[in-house]
Amino acid sequence: MTVNPCRILSDRMPEVASGSAHWTREEEDHLSSCEECALEWQLVQRAGALGERIAAAVDPEAMAASVVERLQRRPRVLPFRRPGWWAAGLVAAAATIVLLLGPFGGRDTAAGSSAEIVWLVPELDSLETTELLLVLASFDPAAPASVMVVPFIDDLERQELEQVLQAWEG
C-alpha cells in the first residue's frame, strides 16, 4: 500500500510550522513540486501566525490582575458545598446524631422510656403508649445498644402494622 505523500505532509504541517518538527529533504522536494501542498503550507503558516500582533499588544499581567480582582469579588462555590447540599447534609447529620446519641442512645427501650420516643419520631407522635410498645417490640433485640434502629411506619412488617392498626381501632 502506497502512502499519499500529500497526506503525510498535511499531517505534519502544524508541527513543522510551530518549529517542533522539521521537513526532511524528500518532503521539501515534494513541497516545491506540489502546488496543493505548497498552498496548504502557506495556509498553515499564515493561520498559525494570525492574531500575533493583537496578542503582542495585550499585557498578560494586567489581564491577570483584572481576572483575579473579579475572582476575589465573587464567592467561590465548590461542588457539594452548594446551599442545598449543606442544608441536606446538616439535617442528615443532625438526625443521625439524635438517633445515635439522643434519648435512645444507651437507654433502656422498655416501656418506662417509651414516652421520650414520641417527640423524636414524628410519625409516632399520635400513637398511644400501647401502640408505641408494639412498635418497640418490633426492634431488633440483637442490634447493639449504641446503634438503635428506629423503624418508620413504612418499615414495619405486615403483621406489626396490623397490630398497630388493631390497637388504634381498639
Place this chain on the structure above:
Amino acid sequence: MGFPLEFGSLSDAELAAAYRAGHERAATELVTRHTRAVVRFLYSAGAGEAEVDDLTQEAFIKAFGKLDSWRGDAAFRSWLLTIAGNLLKDEFRKRKGRRMVALDDGKLPDRADPHEELAAGEVEQQLLEGIARLPRLQREVFLLRVQQGADYAEIARVLDTTPGAARVHYHHAVKRLKERLR
C-alpha cells in the same frame, strides 16, 4: 499540599490544584501564561479587536468557575480555548450570526515593501473571513491544530468528539480555506 513560592515553575495541573487550595497567585500565573493564546484564538476565530479583551477575561472567569470540570486529561490551554470558543459562539448568537472581522487598522508590522505589506494584510483578511465562515467545529479544530499544535486525540478530548472526526473536520476546514486563498 505545600506549594513553592515560585508559581512560575509549576505545571498547569499543579497551578490549578494550588488555586483550588486557595492560592490566588496560582490564578495570576495561569492567566499570565495563557492570555496571549486566548487572544490569538479569539481574534482568529472572528472576535473583533475591540471585544477580544473582554472575551478573554470572561473566558478565564468562566474557566476558574468550573475548574473542577477540567479533568486534566487534556491540556489546560486546549480546554480553556474551548471555553473561549463557547463564549464567542454566544457572542455570535447575540449579534445574530454577524461576525466581526476587523478591517485593516493600519497597524500591520512595518515591511520594507508597501506592496508586500498590503498583500499580507489582504491575505490575513481573506483568512480571517474564511475562518469565521467555517462551521464551529471545523473552525475550532483547525485553530487548535495550527495555532496550538494540538494533536487529534487532544482535540477530540476537549471538543468531545473522536480523533477520526477531528481529522475530518480539520481536512474539511483546510480544503475550504485553500479555496479562498487561490
